[in-house]
Amino acid sequence: MTHKDLLAVVSQFESPIYVYDAAKIESQYKRLRDAFKKVKQVKINYAVKALSNLSVIKLLNSLGSGMDTVSIQEVKLALEAGVAPGDIIYTPNGVSLAEIEKAAELGVQINIDNLSILEQFGTKHPKTPVCIRINPHVMAGGNTNISVGHIDSKFGISIHQMPHIERIVENTKMTINGIHMHTGSDILDIEVFLYASEILFESATHFSDLEFIDFGSGFKVPYKEGDIETNVEELGKKLSKRFNEFCVSYGKEITLAFEPGKFLVSEAGKFLVQVNVVKQTTSTVFAQVDSGFNHLIRPMLYGSQHEIENISNPNGRERFYSVVGYICETDTFANNRRIAEIREGDILSFSNAGAYCATMASNYNSRYRPAEVLFYNGKPHLIRQRETFEDILRNQVIFDVNA
Numbered sequence: 286m287t288h289k290d291l292l293a294v295v296s297q298f299e300s301p302i303y304v305y306d307a308a309k310i311e312s313q314y315k316r317l318r319d320a321f322k323k324v325k326q327v328k329i330n331y332a333v334k335a336l337s338n339l340s341v342i343k344l345l346n347s348l349g350s351g352m353d354t355v356s357i358q359e360v361k362l363a364l365e366a367g368v369a370p371g372d373i374i375y376t377p378n379g380v381s382l383a384e385i386e387k388a389a390e391l392g393v394q395i396n397i398d399n400l401s402i403l404e405q406f407g408t409k410h411p412k413t414p415v416c417i418r419i420n421p422h423v424m425a426g427g428n429t430n431i432s433v434g435h436i437d438s439k440f441g442i443s444i445h446q447m448p449h450i451e452r453i454v455e456n457t458k459m460t461i462n463g464i465h466m467h468t469g470s471d472i473l474d475i476e477v478f479l480y481a482s483e484i485l486f487e488s489a490t491h492f493s494d495l496e497f498i499d500f501g502s503g504f505k506v507p508y509k510e511g512d513i514e515t516n517v518e519e520l521g522k523k524l525s526k527r528f529n530e531f532c533v534s535y536g537k538e539i540t541l542a543f544e545p546g547k548f549l550v551s552e553a554g555k556f557l558v559q560v561n562v563v564k565q566t567t568s569t570v571f572a573q574v575d576s577g578f579n580h581l582i583r584p585m586l587y588g589s590q591h592e593i594e595n596i597s598n599p600n601g602r603e604r605f606y607s608v609v610g611y612i613c614e615t616d617t618f619a620n621n622r623r624i625a626e627i628r629e630g631d632i633l634s635f636s637n638a639g640a641y642c643a644t645m646a647s648n649y650n651s652r653y654r655p656a657e658v659l660f661y662n663g664k665p666h667l668i669r670q671r672e673t674f675e676d677i678l679r680n681q682v683i684f685d686v687n688a
């Protein structure tokens with residue numbers, strides 16, 4: 286998508302707005318699939334929570350992707366998008382037995398991540414095969430909020446509880462058809478990932494009915510030029526070889542699964558905003574835009590550094606700016622950023638806005654959540670309307686003390 290394409294999207298659909306490049310989603314999907322082409326059965330399940338627009342789910346499904354879901358609502362969204370139940374894996378954390386039973390009724394693959402539910406579910410539904418989420422206790426994340434494999438993590442069943450898992454499986458006669466790990470975002474060191482995989486291979490030998498091993502996600506994507514990213518090609522080479530060896534020793538061809546979110550959609554997305562005010566203070570120049578952490582919370586929540594370009598004055602002289610939002614609370618997108626000279630009315634483009642941006646948006650300050658556009662074959666297609674005041678009023682029930 287060129288600057289011209291993006292500016293045309295703002296002219297047509299106004300700002301703020303998220304724009305997703307279908308070609309980039311497609312090329313990322315193919316890149317990951319190709320990295321594991323030496324493995325006979327590979328399944329990529331897109332983590333719907335990264336970007337849960339129906340049109341994006343449909344696009345990925347048409348490429349052959351399954352879906353990884355973390356709530357019954359995401360399961361329903363995937364089904365609504367036309368994804369076959371067998372292509373959906375449900376990997377919740379801390380949800381009720383009742384919700385897991387509902388998902389099982391819908392025919393999706395259940396992934397259980399605690400002993401209590403495993404025992405209850407296995408007792409009531411011994412005929413429904415389940416996958417179990419293992420916590421290999423490998424610290425692979427870049428930020429403690431997104432490292433989910435370490436010792437005090439709330440995710441997964443500890444690898445040290447394998448005897449207890451086996452006892453439940455024996456007593457309930459349930460079938461374990463998959464094992465899974467998701468150690469956290471931002472895998473920078475492939476050796477650490479392979480080390481965690483060895484733990485998963487070892488735990489796999491405790492079960493005789495496996496159909497797949499799911500290695501989760503955690504692929505780091507670049508946020509700017511020169512950024513370190515997960516080398517998926519190298520990971521593909523090493524893990525494929527090891528996986529094929531495992532299948533031989535296991536005595537059966539099983540499926541290698543992944544469930545990337547960010548890797549597939551992060552770089553495909555741009556978030557476009559308009560500059561309302563340029564405010565010079567004694568120490569800095571603020572560019573205040575028609576958005577805030579209600580639409581892009583990642584900088585405030587995780588300290589994410591999204592690249593910002595001034596696409597309506599790309600050749601302007603570069604200056605330092607603090608780019609901030611319009612929310613009545615500290616609302617900083619970036620400090621001390623070198624950006625081509627910003628004038629009021631300019632359009633700024635945030636990169637890496639495909640994953641965890643629209644799905645984390647809120648109505649804080651009673652603002653509307655933005656529209657979404659899918660750029661496909663050179664043309665923009667509206668895939669979500671901007672909210673209206675009706676949406677702000679929806680579900681409010683008036684209790685009038687004076688009535």
Ligand SMILES: *Cc1c(COP(=O)(O)O)cnc(C)c1O
Nearest residue numbers: 332467470502503544545546547
């Ligand atoms: C969030 C999540 C993912 C996707 O993580 P990314 O970092 O976006 O690739 C995969 N699996 C599970 C279980 C998740 O909760």
